[in-house]
Amino acid sequence: MINTVHEKKRSGLKLKKEKRYHNNLFVKVENVGAINFVTVSSKEGMRVLMKSLCDELQIPEAAFESVFEKKMDSEKIVCEKDEEGNGLKEYISQDFENLTPEERGNVTSEVNRRAGEEFANLHRKVLTQLDVNLFAEYMKCVGALVNNGELFGTVFRAGDVYLMTTFNVIQRIIDPCNTGQADYTLIEAENVFVNFNSSVLDIPDYKFRVRHVISTDTPLLDYTVLQIINNNDTLPKGLKLDKKPHNTETRPLYGIGYGNPETPFYKVLDNSCPIISSINTRILDCVKWLDETQDKNVPQVAGLNRSQYFKAHVQAMGFDPNIVDKGYQCIGREQHIFINAYMERGASGSPFLTSDGCVKGVLISGYPAFYFHLPKIVRSGFPRDKTFECILKLEYVHQHILERDPEIANKLFG
CATH class of the missing domain: 2.40.10.10 (Trypsin-like serine proteases)
Incomplete structure (x- = not known):
């Protein structure tokens, strides 16, 4: 993790503006697949981890074909009262020691409300050497x-x-x-x-x-x-298939499959896919966003709402533009888990596992469906928080099979 800190004075409080860069290291391993490490702090740390993995798995270091690094800006949203004492002012980080208990409460609640899953995504579970081996x-x-x-x-x-x-x-x-x-x-x-x-x-x-x-x-x-x-x-x-009811905890799942946008033909492990706990809020936000008017300063889209804009692109690709209207409709809740993952075409059918290796569900679709019918250049600019993936809970699969063929259900789930 690389931090750059800028200090300034405001209302007698010492404020820190912190820019956080989160390393994302992508490793391809011959005869195994690709592993996405998101918690390694440096390239040097990655080299040490790679060497220990090679020793543990008894494979040559040359088996690691390549390492890609991405730096993702991640902002912690916090707040304070403005100079008049009214409302909240956003900052990226703040010195808690100088805040009153009330102000600390404001900061904490605002972080929880607004940062939500995006902030939690920064603190993904670290994979130990044993985890990677398993x-x-x-x-x-x-x-x-x-x-x-x-x-x-x-x-x-x-x-x-x-x-x-x-x-x-x-x-x-x-x-x-x-x-x-x-x-x-x-x-x-x-x-x-x-x-x-x-x-x-x-x-x-x-x-x-x-x-x-x-x-x-x-x-x-x-x-x-x-x-x-x-x-x-x-x-x-x-x-191992998990037929137990899914609890409400939001621990990330681990997805294995093909269809990663960067390496679509490689088998990939996404080593922490955050569960979206407030899916109803997410969907309502997406629907509202889809109906908003595009940037008036851009002549090509001025006056068009996003729905019209995406319909034009979908139609140009030879598909029915009306699928845009259904983008966030008819989404079941009870049978599904909703997550953020980095898999696209080819990923359907991927298992999603708990940290102890039990398959909790299977990836059945991504939303909105019209996203996959957009030109690649338009998809590249599509906001990540306006897409999500749908996992079918295996407890419902087990129940459905058990009612029709108990013998097969027992062979699959034990």
């Missing part, structure tokens, strides 16, 4: 579903010979013409297989083929179970 093993249990050489989505191992993903991952395979009539035998074709390599660009030594077992295309309960039909001793072990 998650490297978990990553081997996640694969890519490939059809005719194209990445269709992420799958993960469960039970002895089963895989879990979402229905939307297999939908284009079993109903290629989008007629509404699914032919599940199409998924058994030789050109459909699972690749467990760290990159889908690497041709696997053995192609695991699959058949359909059970699924549902209900929007609020989107899952699929597949079975390996040509098993051998190289098949990765199954992950």
Whole structure:
């Protein structure tokens, strides 16, 4: 963490303006995948960690292909009374010692209210060497579903010979013409297989083929179970599936899958995806933002609200512009966990795990849906706090399967 501090005097209080840079180190490991370290304090610290990892995993240091560093500005929002004693004034940091108890209370409540999940995101769990070793093993249990050489989505191992993903991952395979009539035998074709390599660009030594077992295309309960039909001793072990009800705590989850915007064909571990606890507030804020008028100082968009602006781009890409109006609608609450993650196309079906390695849910969609139909340059400027990802809780998957096939439910969940 690199801090630069600027001091100034105001209303007799000593104020500090602190600019915080948060290092984000991205590591690709051969035969494992990619790991996103967000809590390493320096490049030197990263080198030490890399060396210890290589020693522990018994792999050469050359296995770390490359390291990318990003510096993200992160602001702590705090406040004080203005010179007249009315209202609140924003600052990036402040000397608490000179504040009265009342003023400290104002600062604390404002940080909690306004910084919220963004501030909490700065304090992600540190991964120990043992954690990384364990998650490297978990990553081997996640694969890519490939059809005719194209990445269709992420799958993960469960039970002895089963895989879990979402229905939307297999939908284009079993109903290629989008007629509404699914032919599940199409998924058994030789050109459909699972690749467990760290990159889908690497041709696997053995192609695991699959058949359909059970699924549902209900929007609020989107899952699929597949079975390996040509098993051998190289098949990765199954992950532990958590059927217990999800509690209300907001500890981050760990996502494993393909479709990271920077390395879409690499298997990636996002090592702390913050849970959005106040999803209703988030959605209302997004809807309000979508209906606001664009910047009047920009001639190209003056007078247009954001909804009209995005509709024009979606239509230019050949899609129905009306999907913009549905961007934040029909979002289920009870069956889902909402998070912020850095995965896009190809990530559907990714497992999201707790810190002890239990799969809590499966990624089924990202919001707003029209985001994925925008030109890349427009997506690059889309505010991060106006997007979020939806995780289907496995407790509901277990309940649905148990009612239809108790034997399969027991094989998957134990």
